[in-house]
């Protein structure tokens with residue numbers, strides 16, 4: 819009985835995700851066309867498709883993995899997708915975590931996480947930003963050298979301390 823229930827649930831969710839997949843196809847048609855034309859599937863997706871356990875399926879020449887579009891092993895195509903998510907107009911570039919979140923909503927391929935990491939590390943704009951930040955942080959502000967005594971006096975009250983002879987604080991005066 820439980821088995822039957824699980825089976826029904828799996829079917830229901832699979833149908834729902836397939837419908838979602840159709841919506842993606844109309845929305846991102848140019849990328850999807852390229853995916854349909856590319857036929858360099860890796861063993862990970864081929865095996866998943868052969869398993870027929872509901873995790874992966876094919877539709878209109880597109881392979882899906884857990885409801886995400888599998889992007890074939892085509893460097894140019896994967897880079898186009900990375901770029902599209904990374905560098906739209908003027909917004910600040912997303913970090914690795916955010917980028918993965920964005921991409922995972924629609925796409926999947928083996929090594930996606932590593933590819934994102936590499937892609938971001940190679941971004942010149944981000945490298946320059948990083949250098950600028952470091953330079954700003956590295957600047958020190960040394961204390962001015964004073965010309966004589968009594969030009970600057972610092973007073974520091976330290977306490978409360980364990981009392982000694984009824985006193986529980988120290989006053990430090992530096993000239």
Ligand SMILES: [Zn+2]
Pocket residue numbers: 911938941942943944945
């Ligand atoms: Zn960047």
